[in-house]
Amino acid sequence: MAEPRIVYNEGYLDEQTKRVVRRALLKGVAVPGFQVPFASREVPMPRGWGTGGVQVTAAVIGPEDTLKVIDQGADDTTNAVSIRQFFEKVVNVHTTTHTEAATIIQTRHRIPETPLAEGQIMVYQVPIPEPLRFLEPRETETRRLHALEEYGLMYVKLYEDIARYGHFVTTYDYPVMVNGRYVTAPSPIPSFDNPKMHQSPALQLFGAGREKRIYAIPPYTDVESLGFEDYPFEPQRFEQPCQICGAEDVYLDEVVMDDAGAVMYVCSDTDYCQKTAEAAAAAGQEIPV
């Protein structure tokens, strides 16, 4: 094959831009949960498709890394595949679908079921980094509320949930208190995944490209989901196991099977599902379908 006509810098972004992002990341790690403004650059994908996550990944990735990209838990969706191929091309990095083999996991809307380990980096794609945004539209005001630690407004939202529905109906992007100081948006992960952020051994980095914000949760940091004394936070629960691999206590996707409304519940984490199914097959178990 002939030489490619355009030679990209390693990681696509130029070195100065990577420094900009890294500086924001360092500040974010130093002040867990604080949204650091940064000069978000253009990357070859539309804003809202994970440009923040791509910039964060580009700033921390190197050729010795192994990258996994998931979209709603799945390794094989369009966005996940194209971001993975993008980094294969611009960093010449190894990619994987196995959670435990990855050093960097870029994600949209899920945390893998396989527990994360020390040394791993989670990169979240964040559409709206401001947890107070839909309660207080003024950016100047929300920054002031964060600075002065005035979070009464956040509880108004929770109050309204209980008053109207009798329980918390916020099932994704459920607000968390990071390190006892900043109320933070965990990106739109399901509240099922919220407990996984607490004291996680992995470094968690959040990039919001359109909103030009970066924030971070260092390893082993307290991440508390908000709640009332008499109505504590309850993560989502699923009654039945996955219908492919039989795993319990996992986040399930509802898959519509036919026009008659038949549905099937399967793991949203494709890697975990495959692994569990293989282990079950090796043990000679029949999978309940």
Next chain:
Amino acid sequence: MSLHGMSLHSMSLHSDADESALLTVEGAGHRYGQQFGCQDVSFDLWPGEVLAIVGESGSGKSTLLGMLSQRLTTDEGTIRYRPADSSGITATAGAVDLASLSERDIRRLWRTEWGFVHQNAADGLRMHISAGGNICEPLMANGARHYGQLRAQAEHWLERVEIPSHRIDDTPATFSGGMRQRLQIARNLVFAPRLVFMDEPTSGLDVSVQARLLDLIRSLVADLGLSVIIVTHDLAVARLISHRTLVMKDGVVIESGLTDRVLDDPQAAYTQLLVSSILQG
């Protein structure tokens, strides 16, 4: 200024020797560019006292209220406030110059010691949050985290301001003007403030609703022992609920004293005009 009348009044209300003024204003003014919105205003506000500020449109009443509540800067003179012991604000000789406080401290005062009732209820309420949520927000801002207790407080306060408690989960957008204003008052009183600022709370309501609302404000103020500064252009409102009245014109206080004295025996020419302009039934 008839300082004599003021001190007499405060003596009669507060004979305890250890009582001192809640708010002491000395020569205070706020400037818009080169012009003063209000200028050289001085008065003391005592605990449990209701002070009316009357004057025509554009006379600087609302500017004065904004300055007192620290929404506008104090460009001349001083405003000293005596914070509660629990406020965590260090005050010399019991009082503190509000201009010296940080934004954090001022906002703490707004949350814990001061209420502000806006003329337009929509300015002081979250119109698409339920009535209960509106009442509970200040409590939650102050750290209340028990839903059951919050709910009980909200119900209690709805009852106190005569809103049927089954409306607790309705949004103020569905309320009548009078109900909105009463809800705003509940939201401002629920955290037991010491001082409440009111900016024309009854204008924009029809006369019968106005009378009921004034009645409600008067009884709540008496029950809770609040200090109130109320801005109004309506002398009847001042007469009905205030102990003392300041009359403003062109940004300065032209007359002050006990409300009955000011209205029955107005001394400034402008006040005489104002009083005589009321239609006699």
